[in-house]
Amino acid sequence: MLKAGAQAGETVVDLGSGVGIDCFVAARLVGPTGKVIGVDMTDAMLERAHEFNQEVAAELGYNVVEFRKGVIEQLPVEDNSVDLVISNCVLNLSLHQDVVMKEIHRILRPGGRLVISDIVVDREVAEADRANEQLWAECYTGAIPVNKLVSTYESLGFLGLTQLDESTWEKVAGYHFGSITLRAYKLPSSKVSGCVYGGHAAIYLGPYASVKDEEDHDFVRFTPTEVCDATAARLRMAPYSDNFMVLDLPALAKAAPLSACGCAPGVVCPPAATTATAAPAASTGGCCDNQSSCCA
Ligand SMILES: C[S@@+](CC[C@H](N)C(=O)[O-])C[C@H]1O[C@@H](n2cnc3c(N)ncnc32)[C@H](O)[C@@H]1O
Structure with missing residues (x-):
């Protein structure tokens, strides 16, 4: 107990x-x-x-x-x-x-x-x-x-x-x-609810070099991976939330690869933002926010 x-x-x-x-x-x-x-x-x-x-x-x-x-x-x-x-x-x-x-x-x-x-x-x-x-x-x-x-x-x-x-x-x-x-x-499951891509990327924070989840998603350490809404919601909850950072990127172009810092495609990442811990969510006004000077 x-x-x-x-x-x-x-x-x-x-x-x-x-x-x-x-x-x-x-x-x-x-x-x-x-x-x-x-x-x-x-x-x-x-x-x-x-x-x-x-x-x-x-x-x-x-x-x-x-x-x-x-x-x-x-x-x-x-x-x-x-x-x-x-x-x-x-x-x-x-x-x-x-x-x-x-x-x-x-x-x-x-x-x-x-x-x-x-x-x-x-x-x-x-x-x-x-x-x-x-x-x-x-x-x-x-x-x-x-x-x-x-x-x-x-x-x-x-x-x-x-x-x-x-x-x-x-x-x-x-x-x-x-x-x-x-x-x-x-928990929310993409296998149950289906996949709707509303603009989310998940970054696996380690410690392993890569992991596969129960729904066959592959995550490479520190590398942003586009995920659907149900998977994004799940990775924000226990027991996953300690090992993942989930970014909301409404402008995410589905077919295009993400920038190294997890920003939308085409955004130039400052060096400090290329590590997982430095990559902020778009809504925080960090490197992924188009209003931010680092993305200008
Ligand atoms: C081995 S005892 C375990 C009791 C308690 N969980 C413990 O660890 O001390 C099993 C208990 O489950 C109850 N039980 C067994 N099958 C059940 C069922 N289908 N529905 C409700 N209670 C059941 C029994 O009445 C009994 O009290």
Whole structure:
């Protein structure tokens, strides 16, 4: 839960909240202006969680935790209302993990994120092995391979996937099982909205010589690359914003290459503006602004 990095004032939902431990940690992090919703289908768990919540609220001096009875395949939570979805060791218990992921996407606000720890396996568990008692007892039958998990998230429109943690892997019945924590964001996607080129260039700030993003854009360090509106919006948000500078260049001629400083084609860059850190946005009146003396 601490790795999820809940911030003051955020709304957090915990899927399969059990007796509420992660909800109580989240309550401390979001503070009195935040909100935490635990969803679980088991009455006994919810009863204990309610009892603990009285004690936790008394200790914190505020109560921002609410437990709701429901299934994670049909979350009792409004659309686009949540900053952070967390879950620990629950998704693998669902027979409909793709439905759960769609539900997570529905309740997250644009820019919101999930941080989920779950059991994964090195290859698909064969149908015949699903009856194996040891696998069942250790909650391993529902584990899915990491690459399938990633492609399911990406096919639903989650981007910015990052692995935050990983446990030691264990060999059971010929399979290797482990637990990983993944973070992913609900972000604008050019694959979903299509590409409209409204005049934006992105500069990758390093540290690698070049990177390819999940939508197959190639970025060379310090080199302006024209991007469409959805990609520009995405690169301005976490988790990309620390590594990219996005310039608005309404006059950008689609077919023409950019100047070295990220200015519109034909603009002569002063030497100081040819590095990424020196290249200002057009609207700031810097080297890319036609009113600026350096561009005259
Ligand atoms: C292994 S416990 C994990 C509890 C808690 N997340 C933790 O880390 O302590 C699994 C919890 O998920 C709940 N659960 C399992 N499948 C569920 C589903 N489909 N919908 C809602 N809750 C579910 C169970 O009732 C149980 O409380």
